[in-house]
Amino acid sequence: MPDTNAPETVLVVDDIELNLMILEEILQDTYKVISADNGIEALEVLHRVKPLPKLILLDLYMPRMNGLAMFELMKADEALKRIPVIFITSSDSETEALSAGAVDFISKPFLPEIVKLRVQNQIKLKNYSDSLEEMVAKKAAEITATLDNILQSMANIIEYRNLESGSHVKRTQFFSKALIDHIIAKGLPYSKELKEMGPDIIVKSVALHDVGKIGIPDKILLKPGKLDHDEFEIMKTHTTIGKQIIESVLSNTEAVYLQHCRDICYCHHERFDGKGYPQGIAGTDIPLPARLLALVDVYDALVSARVYKSAFSYSNAMQIIFEGRGIQFDPQLVDAVVMIQDEFEVISQRLL
Numbered sequence: 001m002p003d004t005n006a007p008e009t010v011l012v013v014d015d016i017e018l019n020l021m022i023l024e025e026i027l028q029d030t031y032k033v034i035s036a037d038n039g040i041e042a043l044e045v046l047h048r049v050k051p052l053p054k055l056i057l058l059d060l061y062m063p064r065m066n067g068l069a070m071f072e073l074m075k076a077d078e079a080l081k082r083i084p085v086i087f088i089t090s091s092d093s094e095t096e097a098l099s100a101g102a103v104d105f106i107s108k109p110f111l112p113e114i115v116k117l118r119v120q121n122q123i124k125l126k127n128y129s130d131s132l133e134e135m136v137a138k139k140a141a142e143i144t145a146t147l148d149n150i151l152q153s154m155a156n157i158i159e160y161r162n163l164e165s166g167s168h169v170k171r172t173q174f175f176s177k178a179l180i181d182h183i184i185a186k187g188l189p190y191s192k193e194l195k196e197m198g199p200d201i202i203v204k205s206v207a208l209h210d211v212g213k214i215g216i217p218d219k220i221l222l223k224p225g226k227l228d229h230d231e232f233e234i235m236k237t238h239t240t241i242g243k244q245i246i247e248s249v250l251s252n253t254e255a256v257y258l259q260h261c262r263d264i265c266y267c268h269h270e271r272f273d274g275k276g277y278p279q280g281i282a283g284t285d286i287p288l289p290a291r292l293l294a295l296v297d298v299y300d301a302l303v304s305a306r307v308y309k310s311a312f313s314y315s316n317a318m319q320i321i322f323e324g325r326g327i328q329f330d331p332q333l334v335d336a337v338v339m340i341q342d343e344f345e346v347i348s349q350r351l352l
């Protein structure tokens with residue numbers, strides 16, 4: 001826990017010992033002052049001290065590494081780029097310093113009172129913007145959590161209405177996670193893509209694949225027998241309805257979450273050979289999370305008993321999946337599933 005009563009740290013960087021002493025003298029009543037006499041040393045200090053200084057008073061002209069060079073390096077460093085910098089040097093460099101992105105400029109020779117006030121003002125501003133950022137991040141996390149709950153509830157509603165075997169949504173999430181983890185752990189095809197997409201977000205998004213069924217009439221959704229042509233056409237629209245729901249609910253959230261959810265809702269009935277719906281896209285034109293869900297969704301449907309059919313054995317289900325290799329399903333994903341079929345079996349037995 002950071003000590004909230006501890007004085008804030010200010011780093012002063014100047015190659016002239018006397019300047020360091022004067023600045024320290026001016027600031028030490030209010031702040032903890034640390035110092036360095038050139039850019040390289042200052043960067044070393046910054047990588048060592050915790051917590052980071054609230055502000056840096058930086059001389060422009062110094063041997064080894066000057067202030068501007070150090071400032072450029074700081075701006076490229078995730079951990080350091082938000083520390084405000086006040087340049088402190090001869091007045092003809094003011095434009096140069098400010099256009100580089102310094103928050104303020106103090107010209108030498110300086111008045112102690114001016115230094116004190118400028119430092120104070122910038123630290124106040126920095127604290128204010130930090131707390132604002134913290135608040136925004138907290139709010140964003142709250143909104144995401146609320147949305148997650150709403151979306152999870154929507155997924156559950158579908159499950160209740162749909163009379164699917166219980167826990168279908170949960171199982172598709174577990175299957176997806178197991179498959180993604182396996183692909184990444186073994187470095188199989190798509191491991192790089194999946195890592196970049198964010199496995200957790202994909203697994204979260206998977207829950208919503210059939211959210212569009214909210215818009216399908218009961219007499220079709222709950223029909224025990226086979227759907228006729230017209231009914232099936234209506235059933236197919238759960239993909240486009242799902243996409244619309246996701247777009248309206250998630251329009252203000254993280255772009256990747258929105259994208260994966262939308263892709264999964266919209267494309268989970270596409271087939272690798274292009275004979276799926278609603279768009280009839282094929283191969284890798286189908287977004288990867290949707291190809292992945294398509295596979296585990298069918299696997300779960302096969303091994304679960306439904307109102308209109310009894311369950312297939314695990315080996316039969318895997319055989320059917322394998323027969324769809326490169327036809328209904330992405331061949332690389334089928335190969336990965338075959339390797340972990342025992343794990344899939346355990347998941348479906350545990351989550352009935």
Ligand SMILES: [Fe+2]
Binds near residue numbers: 238
């Ligand atoms: Fe579906």
Ligand SMILES: [Fe+2]
Binds near residue numbers: 210
């Ligand atoms: Fe499903």
